[in-house]
Amino acid sequence: MPVIIEALGLVFQPYVLIVIIASAAFGMFVGSIPGLTATMATALLVPITFFMDPVPAIAAIVTATGMAIFAGDIPGALLRMPGTPASAAYVEDAYAMTRKGRSQEALGAALVFSSIGGIFGTIVLMTASPILAEVALKFSSFEYFWLVVLGLSCAIFVSPGAVSKGLIALLIGLFAATVGIDNPAGQPRYTFGNVELLAGVQFIPAMIGLFAVSEVLRAVVNRDSPRPPIPENLGGGIFRDQWRNLRRYPVQVLRGSALGTAIGALPGAGADIAAWISYAVSKRFSREKEKFGTGHVEGLVEAGASNNAAVSGAWIPALVFGIPGDSITAIVIGVLYIKGINPGPTVFINDPQLIYAVFIVFLLANVIMLPLGWIAIKAAGTVLSVPSKVLMPIILLFCIVGSFAINNTPFGVVLMLIFGVLGFLMDENDIPIAPAILGLVLGPMLEQNFITSMIKADGSFLAFFERPIAAGLGLFTIAIWCIPLIIWAIGRARRTV
Amino acid sequence: MFLGLLLVAAAIGIWISAQSFSRLPNQSYGSETMPLALSGVAMLLGVFMIVRSVMTGTALPRATLPEWAETPGAMVALLVTLALIVGYIVLSGRIGFVPVAIGLVTILMLVMQVRWWMALPLAVVATIVVQQAFARLLLVPLPRSGFLSFLW
Numbered sequence A: 001m002p003v004i005i006e007a008l009g010l011v012f013q014p015y016v017l018i019v020i021i022a023s024a025a026f027g028m029f030v031g032s033i034p035g036l037t038a039t040m041a042t043a044l045l046v047p048i049t050f051f052m053d054p055v056p057a058i059a060a061i062v063t064a065t066g067m068a069i070f071a072g073d074i075p076g077a078l079l080r081m082p083g084t085p086a087s088a089a090y091v092e093d094a095y096a097m098t099r100k101g102r103s104q105e106a107l108g109a110a111l112v113f114s115s116i117g118g119i120f121g122t123i124v125l126m127t128a129s130p131i132l133a134e135v136a137l138k139f140s141s142f143e144y145f146w147l148v149v150l151g152l153s154c155a156i157f158v159s160p161g162a163v164s165k166g167l168i169a170l171l172i173g174l175f176a177a178t179v180g181i182d183n184p185a186g187q188p189r190y191t192f193g194n195v196e197l198l199a200g201v202q203f204i205p206a207m208i209g210l211f212a213v214s215e216v217l218r219a220v221v222n223r224d225s226p227r228p229p230i231p232e233n234l235g236g237g238i239f240r241d242q243w244r245n246l247r248r249y250p251v252q253v254l255r256g257s258a259l260g261t262a263i264g265a266l267p268g269a270g271a272d273i274a275a276w277i278s279y280a281v282s283k284r285f286s287r288e289k290e291k292f293g294t295g296h297v298e299g300l301v302e303a304g305a306s307n308n309a310a311v312s313g314a315w316i317p318a319l320v321f322g323i324p325g326d327s328i329t330a331i332v333i334g335v336l337y338i339k340g341i342n343p344g345p346t347v348f349i350n351d352p353q354l355i356y357a358v359f360i361v362f363l364l365a366n367v368i369m370l371p372l373g374w375i376a377i378k379a380a381g382t383v384l385s386v387p388s389k390v391l392m393p394i395i396l397l398f399c400i401v402g403s404f405a406i407n408n409t410p411f412g413v414v415l416m417l418i419f420g421v422l423g424f425l426m427d428e429n430d431i432p433i434a435p436a437i438l439g440l441v442l443g444p445m446l447e448q449n450f451i452t453s454m455i456k457a458d459g460s461f462l463a464f465f466e467r468p469i470a471a472g473l474g475l476f477t478i479a480i481w482c483i484p485l486i487i488w489a490i491g492r493a494r495r496t497v
Numbered sequence B: 001m002f003l004g005l006l007l008v009a010a011a012i013g014i015w016i017s018a019q020s021f022s023r024l025p026n027q028s029y030g031s032e033t034m035p036l037a038l039s040g041v042a043m044l045l046g047v048f049m050i051v052r053s054v055m056t057g058t059a060l061p062r063a064t065l066p067e068w069a070e071t072p073g074a075m076v077a078l079l080v081t082l083a084l085i086v087g088y089i090v091l092s093g094r095i096g097f098v099p100v101a102i103g104l105v106t107i108l109m110l111v112m113q114v115r116w117w118m119a120l121p122l123a124v125v126a127t128i129v130v131q132q133a134f135a136r137l138l139l140v141p142l143p144r145s146g147f148l149s150f151l152w
Helices: A002-011 A014-031 A038-049 A054-071 A073-079 A091-099 A103-137 A141-158 A163-177 A203-221 A240-248 A250-264 A271-285 A297-313 A315-321 A327-338 A345-350 A352-385 A388-407 A411-428 A434-456 A461-465 A468-496 B002-018 B033-055 B074-095 B097-111 B116-137 B146-151
Strands: none
Touching: A002 A014, A002 A054, A002 A352, A014 A038, A014 A054, A014 A352, A038 A054, A038 A327, A054 A073, A054 A103, A054 A297, A054 A327, A054 A352, A073 A091, A073 A103, A073 A203, A073 A352, A091 A103, A091 A297, A103 A240, A103 A250, A103 A297, A103 A315, A103 A352, A141 A163, A141 A271, A141 A434, A141 A461, A141 A468, A163 A411, A163 A434, A163 B002, A163 B033, A203 A388, A203 A411, A203 A434, A203 B074, A240 A250, A250 A271, A250 A297, A271 A297, A271 A434, A297 A315, A315 A327, A315 A345, A315 A352, A345 A352, A388 A411, A388 B074, A388 B097, A388 B116, A411 B074, A434 A461, A434 B033, A461 A468, B002 B033, B074 B097, B097 B116
16 A cells, blocks of 8 residues: 555656646647657657656656557548558548538547546556466467457458458558568568668558548549538537447447457557457447448447557556567667666566556546547547648648658658559449558568468468467457358358248 | 459469569478468459359449549549659659648649639648648658758
């Protein structure tokens, strides 16, 4: 108990609270601009944290990260331009809600359930870190392989339209992920002698191109028949609707938060896979499956809770074993080392007040998200009142600068242009875009875990089912693919009879 | 049918290109494994789509233009937009971010049928706001213009 009081004393100081509010505003700003990510917000904060004590330094990073992940939903819902790959999972539903005049409900759901998911993840982090970390470390390449295949399968099956077109989109993403030198033999693939392609296709410029630039191009070719004005706030409210959603979807909130925390705790997995799997699970068990993708809030509630829960979950292996769960915790571990704190089991013994202070900061960050998110949503709502013919050129400017900012080279803009044209052509042919993004993000992880597993198993596919968790994940994934085929075959047989 | 044929062609292309990639020493796997696997899936999917088209009697569709292409000027507007992005890539390093961005936004607004006396001031304000946010606040090294370096 004295440790907790000491931790409270470390957090509730005017300086720390000001740092939390300032980082929250910064995270909100960075996350709401397409192209700027939570990782970038964290990286930009690192030089500033050099001048801070450990608690405000960690508080700045934790707050900015959580806020940026939520803020990624704002351009997704208003403009169909997800700020992060995690937001891409439910962008179609969020944007469809905006088109129906329910943008405040959509963004309110993203905000409130992000906060709930984050708080859930923090409570798990506080109470069950060591147990979850033990389980997470039992994951070998076999389990990771199936987890990635499961995430990719979910992306195909939750996409609107035919499965074959979802699969084409996924193949495009996976093929783009093969570009570069980062492969098992370290041999340049599809780089055509270009030095910048050696590092592979950066997914942020690709995502900006596929979602945002394709939308700009569509607006340009349809300039004579602009989209009808979007009715705003048809009797909805940012918070009022969420109480109703919470009472209507309690299981979904709990399931999304739990799944998000568990997936986040796996080193290297993170919020992207969590959001996709949760969205697919939500659709699978929903009583209103047909409404998904048309502006239905259920998937947004579950996946929104899941991706922020994963952010907290990623801290479990980071704090317990010093193993980063994602790129953000990798940066945080570096900051902790600079501050003379060694993450791992000993930190719980040597600096328990610091660990409790981090937990309190997590809770504070997820609570402060609500009022600041409310302000951001209110401010962002004015975007909808700007005519498309004025908005689109300015969005293109943001896209260009966001793509440039990833590596500070014009090559990001080149990638954005190529993927913009590709996204436009995909849209014209009713090929969904989202699976391509997930393929690009998870392609390297799929390849690495597949080849590692095959080498370990000496080429035997049976080894993929020999470990209990791998077998469970594998059978579940195969069932996802086979059940629709079996249902289709039975239906066909009945019709023939 | 068309997409199926395209997939089969892509699968063959990837398969041929993968032949030049190497394996890990003393292993059956390497840089070629993933492209070969993708080639296999693309081939299966392509053949499935072709067979399904043949079985359902869907012939190879005639080349048709999308609906928007029949609107006068739509194709030109599309090409101008793409040219503007290419222009930014080529010119921003030489002339600097601010003048090229103002030109890009102004011309694109004109393409979108915004009046010039609105387009120009909007482009200037938007460019300065973006430049200040990214270059000053987020320290992104946007290409500078000699005569506008006071903005940085």
